[in-house]
Amino acid sequence: MYKVLLFGSGALGSVYAWRLQETGAAEITAVCRGNYETVVQNGFQITSSLFKNDVFRPSRVVRSVSEAAADGTEFDYILVCTKALPNRGDNSGLIAAAVTSQTTIVLIQNGIGIEDPFHARYPGVNVISAVAYIDVAQPEGGVIEHGGNCALVMGPVGEGQRAEKLAEVWENGGVSCSVLENVQAVRWLKLAWNASFNTVAVASGGNNTRIMVDDPECCRLIYNIMIEVYRLGEAATGAPLPVMRGIAGPKELLATAQAPGVVVMPSMLMDFLAKRPLEHEVILGNPIQIARELGVAVPHMETVYALLRMIEKQYLD
Numbered sequence: 001m002y003k004v005l006l007f008g009s010g011a012l013g014s015v016y017a018w019r020l021q022e023t024g025a026a027e028i029t030a031v032c033r034g035n036y037e038t039v040v041q042n043g044f045q046i047t048s049s050l051f052k053n054d055v056f057r058p059s060r061v062v063r064s065v066s067e068a069a070a071d072g073t074e075f076d077y078i079l080v081c082t083k084a085l086p087n088r089g090d091n092s093g094l095i096a097a098a099v100t101s102q103t104t105i106v107l108i109q110n111g112i113g114i115e116d117p118f119h120a121r122y123p124g125v126n127v128i129s130a131v132a133y134i135d136v137a138q139p140e141g142g143v144i145e146h147g148g149n150c151a152l153v154m155g156p157v158g159e160g161q162r163a164e165k166l167a168e169v170w171e172n173g174g175v176s177c178s179v180l181e182n183v184q185a186v187r188w189l190k191l192a193w194n195a196s197f198n199t200v201a202v203a204s205g206g207n208n209t210r211i212m213v214d215d216p217e218c219c220r221l222i223y224n225i226m227i228e229v230y231r232l233g234e235a236a237t238g239a240p241l242p243v244m245r246g247i248a249g250p251k252e253l254l255a256t257a258q259a260p261g262v263v264v265m266p267s268m269l270m271d272f273l274a275k276r277p278l279e280h281e282v283i284l285g286n287p288i289q290i291a292r293e294l295g296v297a298v299p300h301m302e303t304v305y306a307l308l309r310m311i312e313k314q315y316l317d
């Protein structure tokens with residue numbers, strides 16, 4: 001039985017943890033913050049188009065990582081599913097009380113460079129980078145609305161096959177999983193969507209993907225950002241970005257959002273509407289830094305980045 005600590009018991013984390021515990025091969029200790037009381041009382045109330053609706057009750061619900069580790073439990077895996085907000089503080093230290101040399105840290109977050117603080121703080125500890133293909137929201141504490149996707153691409157292929165073993169459990173729980181040596185290429189692919197749709201959704205004043213692709217100028221901006229991310233991703237990884245799920249480049253990626261009936265509310269839009277911090281550093285700031293180092297021009301990304309920082313300042317500072 002794998003002992004798994006969930007840090008970041010929000011929309012995405014609750015679903016991936018639920019799919020592990022459902023198999024009977026993993027027990028979850030969930031660190032809850034704002035939703036602690038409701039999760040202790042009612043569990044996570046999950047509606048899902050892909051899986052059955054369910055109440056997910058983690059084996060243990062705690063308020064902090066120290067509380068989780070206080071009884072000497074040694075966790076095989078720690079899932080980090082918080083928003084990645086390095087500009088608001090290095091939160092790699094928040095899991096320190098539960099990290100041992102046997103632990104594998106699994107980062108399930110959007111963006112580029114999310115692994116750096118964990119590698120720096122925990123040299124020698126196995127860190128898996130996981131790219132999530134899922135659509136899920138937590139409209140109120142403990143209430144989880146999940147759509148029809150639940151996939152993960154993880155890597156690198158690691159020591160002791162720890163990524164492979166976890167992927168096998170997730171597969172048994174209905175999560176479509178692959179383990180790759182070069183997961184960073186997939187991070188850049190995912191970024192092509194997040195750096196365009198998520199950010200312009202906010203910079204344009206709060207719009208879903210349908211409204212954005214139906215406006216020709218906004219659609220052009222999104223397409224231009226996708227092209228920049230592809231160019232930058234190829235420069236950063238030193239190879240053409242792979243074709244995934246039939247998507248060979250920005251045109252096909254944009255077309256997925258233009259298909260009739262498709263309406264997506266990006267997670268950054270939800271954060272903006274709830275006046276929460278935005279993941280602008282891992283989605284734009286870190287890639288722009290890499291672009292400057294490599295001499296790749298990314299003017300559309302730079303423009304939207306500057307706007308997002310100022311928009312966030314207006315309600316956070």
Ligand SMILES: NC(=O)C1=CN([C@@H]2O[C@H](COP(=O)(O)OP(=O)(O)OC[C@H]3O[C@@H](n4cnc5c(N)ncnc54)[C@H](OP(=O)(O)O)[C@@H]3O)[C@@H](O)[C@H]2O)C=CC1
Pocket residue numbers: 007008009010011012013031032033034035081082083084094108109110132133134135136137138267279
């Ligand atoms: N939602 C989606 O469809 C997708 C999300 N992603 C990515 O996945 C990651 C997670 O996103 P998502 O699940 O939507 O985010 P949420 O905001 O729903 O969940 C994050 C959770 O982390 C908790 N948290 C943050 N800081 C702490 C802390 N110091 N101590 C304890 N708990 C903490 C929050 O608690 P509290 O409520 O108290 O703030 C919240 O429950 C992000 O990187 C996102 O970009 C990727 C693909 C799709």
Ligand SMILES: CC(C)(CO)C(=O)C(=O)O
Pocket residue numbers: 110134135136193194197198264265266267268
């Ligand atoms: C689900 C998806 C792809 C939607 O934009 C996403 O990654 C996000 O919202 O952050």
